[in-house]
Amino acid sequence: MIRYGADGYFGYPITPQSEVLEKLEEEMPWETTGMVVLQAESEVAAINMVYGGAMTGKAVCTSTSSPGFSLMQEGVSYLAASEVPALLINVQRGGPGLGTIHASQADYFQACKGGGHGDYHMIVLAPSSVQEMADMVALGFDLAFKYRCVSMILADGTIGQLMEKVVLPEQRPRRTDDEIREQCPWAVNGRKGMRPSNVVTSLELDDDKMEENNWRFQACYREIEKNETRCELIDTDDCDYLITAFGTTARVAMKTMELARAEARGRQERQGHPVR
Amino acid sequence: MELNDIIKPENKVYSEPKLLNRVHMHYCPGCSHGVVHKLVAQVIEEMGVAEKTVGISPVGCAVFAYNYIDVDWEEAPHGRATALATAVKRLWPENLVFTYQGDGDFSAIGTCESIHACNRGENIVIIFINNAIYGMTGGQMAPTTLLGQKTATCPYGRRPDLNGYPLAITPLLAQLDGTCYVTRQSVHTPANVRKAKAALRKAFENSINCKGTSVVEIVSACNTGWKLTPEKANKWMEENMFAKYPLGDLKDLKDGIQR
Incomplete structure (x- = not known):
């Protein structure tokens, strides 16, 4: 987040991701980048706080784990309805309820279908390594600003607690206030130069206008589906079976495929078939 | 004498604030919101800070404050205005950031955010309209509803055994180390309007000068919710509300909070 040039992080401790807040406090980015x-x-x-900051055009984010993300759903719905960019991170743990502090992928539907009230979606990025986790911060922010929507990183407790080698991205400068005013003419940060006032609200009492808003949201989500659907394809050219997975499960799936292919190769050799 | 001879700049003692939009307000006749809105517009204009002002409107009767005062606004989820304001002020530290909240928003659903923003000493202004009732949803009991007061959800009068006691949150906030200015005002007479305006000015200057959190409670009339005429509502407020919520400064740290 610091290296992306994020402007603000607002979080609350919850296992298994409190290290994010701890590390940020330890790094004191307000002394260096001004975050x-x-x-x-x-x-x-x-x-x-993320909502308040996002409406001003700043790059703001939070991270939490499943029960905490449930608490946030009202705010996520408001963010989506207001069409403001933000990055949210859910390092999933097992539920329902207080559940467990161990890894889970049980918030899949909450993440992919919206989660809060009303008909909205987020861009959901699911890392299967620490490297992807690091890279997806920049990707998530960039997509959120491109489409003026909410991006989330849907990690899980295993990825959240994993230690792996990682190449950190180059430090990007934070945007200046004037750059923000230029890039986000809709943002609420004071009527500089006495421009017409900006209001960001999720309230629309006129039913017809609210319907229009919803058509616009859906058009944006379709556009995102068309342009931004991502997956990594591994050895799919000659496959008989296709395994799809994300997060920690993707690593298990990759190993499973490796073992299955090795076993198949052994069988083919024994039967005198050509090995591919 | 012609009209133009009478109305000269040197004779002018009052004019419509330019930052107050020329639209019909949805507030009921007799409601205090309109007066407070006008004061907010006046003070921002007189301070010349519209270019760096951000208001946060609540959920409640004042949800449409953004239609009336011509500055930048964010509209908050119910009760969360001070959380939004916290982020805005921290990310734009030179701005004047204020929230405008009713008693349900500020002292019921938003109590947690209200207390913690004040306790952190966020450099924001909280304008807290206390009319002892939920106006917008049709006159239900608020935390500030007086004992014996009848509302849609305590139709026989508020009882302490059923509903607990009226919550005076402002004195609690005055005890916190993060607040620099806590005051209680009203706008039901010209003299009170002038005092309230001076209080808002002081609070706004505190925000710009980063002196800590300022809370300006306005004890207000909701004649519709109270089912009284505007005149009788003001009288009822004087006789009943001021006894529980006495007017005056509760705290005023001239040099701001200690950091």
Whole structure:
């Protein structure tokens, strides 16, 4: 986040991802890049700080784990309805309820179908390694600003706690306030030069206009589906079976495929078939 | 004498604030919101800070404050205005950031965010309209509803055994180390309007000068919710509300909070 040039992080401790907030406080980015880091009083407050910051055009984010992400859903719905960019990270643990602190992928539907009230979607990026986790911060922010929508990184407790070698991205400078005003003419940060006032709201009492808004949201989601659907294809050219997976499960799936192919190769050799 | 001879700049003692949009307000006749809106517009204009002002409107009667005062606005989820304001002020530290919240928004659903923003000493202004009732949803009991007061959800009058006691949140906030200015005002007479305006000015200057959190409670009339005429509502407010919520400064740290 610091290297991306993010402007603010607002979070609340929850296992298994409290290290994000701990590390940010330890790094003190407000002394170097000027990034704001704040421990909120709850996940509800944290997501609303993200909402408040996002509406000003700044690059803001939060991270949490499953029960915390449930608490944030109201705010996510408001972010989506207001068409403001933000990056959210859910390092999933097992549920429902207080559940377990161990890894899970049980929030898949919550992430992919929206999660809060109303008909909205987020861009969901699912890393299967620490490297992807690092790379997806920049990707998530860039996509959020490109489409003025919410991006989330859907990690899981194993990826969240994993130690792996990682190549960190180059430090990007934070945008200046004037750059933000130029890039985000819709943003709420004061009427500089006495421009017409900006209001960001998710409220629309006129039913026809609310319907229009929803058509616009859906058109944006279709555009994102068309342009931004991503997956890594491994040895799919000659496959008889296709395994799809994300996160930690993707690593298990890759190994499974490797073993299955080795076993098949052995069988083919024994039977005198050509090995491919 | 012609009209133009009377109305000269040197004779002018009052004019419509330019930052107040020329639209019909949805507030009921007799409601205090309109007066407070006008004061906010006046003070921002007089301070010349519209270019760096961000208001946060609540959920409640004042949800449409952004239609009336011509500055940049964010519209918050119910109760979360101070969380939004926290981020705005931290990310844009030179801005004047204020929230405008009713008693349900600020002291019921938003109590957690309200107390913690004040406790962190966020350099924001909280304008807290206390009319002891939920106006927008049709007159239900608020945390600030007085004992014996009848509302849609305590139709026989608020009872402490059923509903607990009226919550005076402002004195609690005055005890916190993060607040620099906590005051309680009203806008039901010209003299009170002037005092309230001076309080708003002081609070706004505190935000710009990063002196800590300022809370300006306005004890307000909701004649519709109270089912009284505007005149009787003001009288009822004086006789009943001021006893529980007395006017005046609760805290005023001239040099701001200690950091």
